Amino acid sequence: xxxxxxxxxxxxxxxxxxxxxxxxxxxxxxxxxxxxxxxxxxxxxxxxxxxxxxxxxxxxxxxxxxxxxxxxxxxxxxxxxxxxxxxxxxxxxxxxxxxxxxxxxxxxxxxxxxxxxxxxxxxxxxxxxxxxxxxxxxxxxxxxxxxxxxxxxxxxxxxxxxxxxxxxxxxxxxxxxxxxxxxxxxxxxxxxxxxxxxxxxxxxxxxxxxxxxxxxxxxxxxxxxxxxxxxxxxxxxxxxxxxxxxxxxxxxxxxxxxxxxxxxxxxxxxxxxxxxxxxxxxxxxxxxxxxxxxxxxxxxxxxxxxxxxxxxxxxxxxxxxxxxxxxxxxxxxx
Numbered sequence: 001x002x003x004x005x006x007x008x009x010x011x012x013x014x015x016x017x018x019x020x021x022x023x024x025x026x027x028x029x030x031x032x033x034x035x036x037x038x039x040x041x042x043x044x045x046x047x048x049x050x051x052x053x054x055x056x057x058x059x060x061x062x063x064x065x066x067x068x069x070x071x072x073x074x075x076x077x078x079x080x081x082x083x084x085x086x087x088x089x090x091x092x093x094x095x096x097x098x099x100x101x102x103x104x105x106x107x108x109x110x111x112x113x114x115x116x117x118x119x120x121x122x123x124x125x126x127x128x129x130x131x132x133x134x135x136x137x138x139x140x141x142x143x144x145x146x147x148x149x150x151x152x153x154x155x156x157x158x159x160x161x162x163x164x165x166x167x168x169x170x171x172x173x174x175x176x177x178x179x180x181x182x183x184x185x186x187x188x189x190x191x192x193x194x195x196x197x198x199x200x201x202x203x204x205x206x207x208x209x210x211x212x213x214x215x216x217x218x219x220x221x222x223x224x225x226x227x228x229x230x231x232x233x234x235x236x237x238x239x240x241x242x243x244x245x246x247x248x249x250x251x252x253x254x255x256x257x258x259x260x261x262x263x264x265x266x267x268x269x270x271x272x273x274x275x276x277x278x279x280x281x282x283x284x285x286x287x288x289x290x291x292x293x294x295x296x297x298x299x300x301x302x303x304x305x306x307x308x309x310x311x312x313x314x315x316x317x318x319x320x321x322x323x324x325x326x327x328x329x330x331x332x333x334x
Contacts, residue, residue, distance in 0.1 A: 029276055047234050052113050052143075082154045082158075087139050089158050103136060103172075104179055104207065111236070113243065143243040147243060162176060178207070179209075179329075184209075185207075190257050193266065202266070205332035214259065217250075231279070265294075267295075274307055276307075279307060302321055
């Protein structure tokens with residue numbers, strides 16, 4: 001039903017939202033997002049009482065709004081050893097991902113606390129199809145059960161597993177990119193930073209959908225878009241509380257990569273940001289800092305979008321944004 005409603009004319013969606021089209025500065029909220037936010041406006045979260053398990057269940061249910069999984073894509077699960085445990089890594093493949101294909105190791109979003117490979121199943125399938133590359137979706141351990149740096153360490157172990165098993169997996173070990181959305185974008189950026197610092201092999205490219213890059217949470221957009229646009233300022237403070245062992249860790253570049261003194265010699269990057277997102281400014285700043293450090297960057301600014309749009313391919317204009325991202329990432333992975 002939602003997919004059908006989103007195809008209504010913009011003027012009608014604005015009318016159904018019962019308010020004027022929302023504007024912040026020169027940015028106008030894309031009409032389908034405004035209507036979607038109207039539908040969910042009664043979903044109020046009490047950040048003082050909600051538990052991680054409750055939030056996880058709600059997020060999983062929300063992720064079931066779908067525009068359809070690509071019919072040509074198949075998947076299978078692997079178990080990968082990490083420190084003191086094992087995690088699941090889901091491999092997506094198709095007839096287009098023949099032997100020696102490129103690959104993307106993907107880290108899902110969810111503030112390090114919620115989300116898993118199921119909540120991002122459609123997105124990773126779409127990426128497999130559009131990139132004509134194998135995608136490996138990583139079910140890293142979540143906070144607060146596993147706080148920083150465990151999620152980052154799990155992601156690095158998964159990346160190394162893909163690299164070390166590239167021949168058996170049928171992929172080109174020299175064309176393995178890393179990527180993620182939101183907290184997953186943070187894990188991608190910090191993985192690249194960590195491996196560069198330790199002089200280890202780097203991903204061929206990095207894909208950053210609306211990444212968390214500064215957990216000080218003090219940018220202008222954090223206040224400008226504090227409430228009413230899916231991700232909220234209060235949610236970010238809740239996520240930070242659960243992810244970090246102590247708030248002082250927010251100054252660590254492996255938590256807040258924007259604070260790194262040196263961003264040179266990092267993989268080429270796709271940075272995609274949304275205009276109505278508390279994380280907008282830190283994503284834009286990270287893209288600009290990478291560019292000034294000599295890193296090749298494709299910076300996609302989606303002025304009328306909200307946080308989480310990559311999982312909303314049923315919204316008009318989102319498929320075009322994803323196509324543009326994948327076209328540029330394919331070039332970087334050559």
